[in-house]
Amino acid sequence: MTSDKPQISFDDILKAAEEIKPFIHRTPVVTSTTADELASSYDIDLSFRLVMKCENLQKIGAFKIRGATNAIRSLLRDPRPASNLTVVTHSSGNHAQALALAAKQLGVRAHVVMPNTSSPVKKAAVRGYGATVTECPPTLEAREETAAKVMKEELARNPEQRVEFVPPYDDVRIIAGQGTISVELLEQAKEIDRELDVLIAPVGGGGMLSGVALAAKSIDSHIWIIGAEPSGADDAYRSFTSKTFQPSVNPKTIADGLLTSTGKITFPLILKYVDAIHTVSEEEIKRAMKFSFERLKLIIEPSAAVPLAVALFSRDFKESMKSRATLLMKSTLNVGVVFSGGNVDTSVISSLFEGI
């Protein structure tokens, strides 16, 4: 089912970076002495300096706008006009908003299938970007069936138009789009004299991790790439260590963006370009979110707190960096951390501060 041959190259990512530039924010990076001290407080002779890439400040509040924009730009290379194109997807979260806004910015129609359990706020946001929303029961089967039906109906309504499905992560155009995060982050780290030794990104379906890993390794093969996963949804960790795809079964975590299994395209890329995957507990994820709110003044969603939790709290991560530091003859490592998004329900924020 999987292929060892990557269908995507670093050139695709560089091309994506140029294509999507006018439609996305070049999000800032932030540094924090307090975060560095906390990350370095573990009892080993090694310090860490963090460079946090704020995709929580990205359009729609998450990195997904990158892949969605690149996918539509790729579809628009076809000589037929944008007005002839309708893009379709199914998503309960950030990908739905991303595709809707990308379509709006590029003058394309979007039709999004959303589970009827999605929050009214999220459905309103997608409609707010001008997309059509069709609801369905909250199962993968129902979502796929409804998307297929929607595509058929769109074609029946207007046989002249092109109707294209845009998947959320297991797609080379999406992966190339998400990989542009590394292009910016590595540049920005250099600008502030913190050239990266390590880069930590969250892994759910693996669209971002695979793209970010491919790009970072291509720019500087010395950069160590770490995937970060909740221990309550550790399918990528298990897949990576066994080098065999393992599905996500009954995942239980507050990090609702990291529930899915890796894909047929993303998993081989992760095996090829990622150096390690570390997991963190629910408690550590919440502590990282709280740290971000209180000290960094940044709202990050639970999925974005997962790589921060690895950098701040994971004993395994820090132990594993010892040999790396020795090899590089460094006593301080610069660690890039991708804050994937900031779309978190206010109830989750409130619950973090209960009983204080």
Added chain:
Amino acid sequence: MTSDKPQISFDDILKAAEEIKPFIHRTPVVTSTTADELASSYDIDLSFRLVMKCENLQKIGAFKIRGATNAIRSLLRDPRPASNLTVVTHSSGNHAQALALAAKQLGVRAHVVMPNTSSPVKKAAVRGYGATVTECPPTLEAREETAAKVMKEELARNPEQRVEFVPPYDDVRIIAGQGTISVELLEQAKEIDRELDVLIAPVGGGGMLSGVALAAKSIDSHIWIIGAEPSGADDAYRSFTSKTFQPSVNPKTIADGLLTSTGKITFPLILKYVDAIHTVSEEEIKRAMKFSFERLKLIIEPSAAVPLAVALFSRDFKESMKSRATLLMKSTLNVGVVFSGGNVDTSVISSLFEGI
């Protein structure tokens, strides 16, 4: 009591910018289509595009580190060594933390008088930076008396040392430090093709507003400078419109950084360089904070939400910009907004989301 002759020039601010650069963050600016749409939704034929300067992401979570660092750097121009210097201030808030961290970074001792009503978290933060904390009753008289006593005791303890008082805002070194915000913001707005037409900053004691106004007007005399104040603490507004100093009496506002009166140095500078002061209600301040959390993913303190509230909600501000736009022959104005800080108690954040 006041002097019309400014004791501070733009050169002082440029010099401060160089002096403090290694010790502060060049904080990012953010833009938001949603904010632009909201600001432009008022029923006039004029659009606004916001450029928000994130001093909430500054060291200690507020712009005050700029002035404090510049004040200590100025004191260190004296040939006597840093180890000989002790800086003293009284403050319940951001200035205390700012002076403590600036002193630590520059190898200087700091002794801060704090009212015994200050939160334990704030006192711990100041001590965490290595400063000595002396508590006193929560009145201005007690604070000033205790600071004078502390300075005497410091000298008695070691007659060799220099003991210097660093006031929170009514001081040219502080004003020059805070004015560096404009130097960065105007550069950053230009970098993203949003050269500013208007700049809105909060006004409490006026240290930031006067510095920011002087710097911005010196760089580009066409930029309109707006002070933003809570209507529950509108002494600067009343002083400005009457052109006569009015003290702050029994101010009542959630924006606890804007309670003080303007100063002998800051008020004449405000009269000279500021074009208007607009006030906003408590309700508008809270709505702006909430907007920032939900849409910008940025935690800002109530005082920082005041200029955002002016940009988003003030009818007076928008009406007053009509003639400005006509003069500039523009239908869209670029508005700089200074997010002064992000140090807000979690109880305030929770209260914003109650009953949702």
